[in-house]
Amino acid sequence: MLQIAVIGAGPAGYYTAEALAKTLGEVKVDIIDRLPTPFGLIRAGVAPDHQSIKAVTKRYEATAASEGVGFIGNLQIGTDVSIDELRGLYDAVVLATGAPHDRPLGIPGEDLPGVLGSGSFVGWYNGHPDFADLDVKLAHCGVAVIGNGNVAIDVARIIAKTPEELGSSDIVAHASAELLNSAVCDIHIIGRRGPHQASFTPKEMGELGQLERAQPFVAPADLPPEAEDAELEPGLRKTVSHLRAFAAKPNEGKPVAIHFDFFYRPVAIEGDGKVERLIVERTKLDGGRAVGTGDMRTIDCGLVVSCIGYQTPSIPGVPHDDNAGRFASDNGRIAPGLYAVGWAQHGPTGTIGTNRPDAFAIAEMIAADSGGQGSERAGRAGLDALIAERNIHVTSFEDWRAIDNAEMARARAGAPREKFVRRHEMLSVTKP
Template identity: 45%
Template sequence: MTHRVAIVGAGPSGFYAADGLLRGQPDLRIDLIDRLPTPFGLVRSGVAPDHQGTKAVVRQFERLLAQPDVRFAGNVDIGRDLSWDELRAGYDAVIVATGMVIDRKLGVPGEELPHVWGSWKFVAWLNGHPDFRQGPDLSAVRRVAVIGNGNVALDVARLLAKGPEEMARTDIVPEAAAAIAAAPLADIHVIGRRGPQHASFTNNELAEMGRLGRAVALADAAALAVEVPASDPTPERLRKTKNLEILRGFAANVPGGKPLSVHFRFNSAPLAIRPGEIELSSGTLPADLVITCIGYRGEDFPMGEGVFAVGWARRGPTGTIPANRADSHAVAREVLAWLRERDPKSGPDPMPASIDVAGWHRIDKAEIATGGPLGRPRIKLIDWKSLLDIAQGD
């Protein structure tokens, strides 16, 4: 007999955990379980659709799915189809890789208004997540406030600012692309609570904002008269120094040179949101749509003997997709040490009916076939019925 390991969540950290396990014990039987009928988690639903290079990591994950002792079990909701107790009883170890996909709240009056959206919900709509098929009404949106000073805020601002020709070869959902293209957008404000020397943008993502076809990036030179904290580690100092250099370039741009303007505003904490405006510590700003990009939280899950968390479920929503590899491999080593001290469990296969890897490949093939003639990587199936019908061969 061999040990069986369940990995709950078929996103990057789950796949990297599977990779780490197989490197240490190639004869393990691993089930990658996901509530969606599609694997890859954040890569499919959270990475910006115009960043196809980032999404190419799924090629590594597909090779894992081809391993004979790795099983994909999609459309399995833990708590609905299989309880946590049944999971722990049926497997020798359980790895929780469910990530964090609930938008954090600002904690200010007015954030429950219908024109206030969290970044996870917004990007999931753009990416065709079947749970988020109703997007914001953009038909009268001229001014957008994007709250946050990290790469997610840049993603949101960039996706709104790009023109149709810049999005033509992405996998954005066509209905979302059409809504953005038709919106009367004029101004997008990227708003940070703290100064520019504290922003967590990466250099490449920030520089990309200066190369948009229909939008000019702007910043206030006076706000950039700051220094990077000397106490920061060298890599952070270098990153922040380069960010300031890029932002000073934006400050030299001429307003009105393109149809749309992206304004970088700092030292502006949100205080309240009202219809048509947002109150900041630096003043009141017109805003027809507010998108918060201030982090995420996850669903609770029961820890216990033989249960290990990995990725964002373990350490919070920090780090890039590649950063999950080392973290997941470290947890995999813990799991292998645990398994070496225990005999494999016996008993029937605990897995209920699910979408297997062949079902996923039917979805994948259908999406690619639809997108190919249009020059797109794929056109995603975006509702549960279509996904399940194709996966099941109907």
């Protein structure tokens, strides 16, 4: 039977394993991740106060428990094992690595301390091991969040919430401690275009109007004539209705203000050894494009979080489209026996669920390319031999269950878990 390695244990990876089993019948799939834990974006990207979304892992657990599916964690492809070695062991290799790296802003001052990409900042409060030691300071009144999508809303909401509002979330202890002592009173959500071009969804927008200590504000002049809302698709129309309600609501005097700064683009970040202010330029729409007007404004802030998109990191031996920030492929086919799926294929667009049809498309491509027939490649046995030879401490799905149980056992009252944020902590509760 076919032996297939899937690189990345997030939504795209698990949907691919499910699709391969349903498309090919008998198949052996090994899901490999560089972290000791599975579930990728669900564990480290979904907002900690959105526990209902994280429930999708139950589906992935069912896939993980099915016959022929294995998990190998704490194994870095391209470093611990090369892509060529993996291709020599398996009939097909599918890259489902997502797009975990932040896109740069491309403006002066973005290298100042206090400028973070949303991947880093979200990883920090979600307990991703890569960002456990990130130096995040909320000691200034002002925070600038650049972007007009749901990630920007998540960032603003988490900063604005009270400790009590986050009590039932799985936000990690180091982030809770910083938020507890936060001096933030003005959060600016900055978008170069207007409300009708924003990518917010109604649920996330509605949540902002229900915060205990924060109130969202929208300048009425930034809203188009209400009659034009009729031309919008239903979801965006509902989002804009929330924005209109925010614009009409009197100031309630809450200690934290969330300002929607539409029609502004960042042009520079300034400060003496750290972020102190963001310079933005007023824009206007010209044929749907945002163009600068030359009207500049300064936003005082001590933290800038860029939520402008992500890119897939390269892997030695795999063609990569640096401009697009993803692997170079023909609808997911990179080379014979090598494929990309999800964000690694087409970039960071769509929702968690849109990975599923992508996965079935790749599974059908693999079935067509292989004729459904495997070879005499060594597969998992060969990979295990390499791991043993190189003395790499990998994790299994049973190890994940041990980590999961330990995290739940150490949770504070009312919270689902307290995550381990360092690899050695995770590995300490697994089998050697």
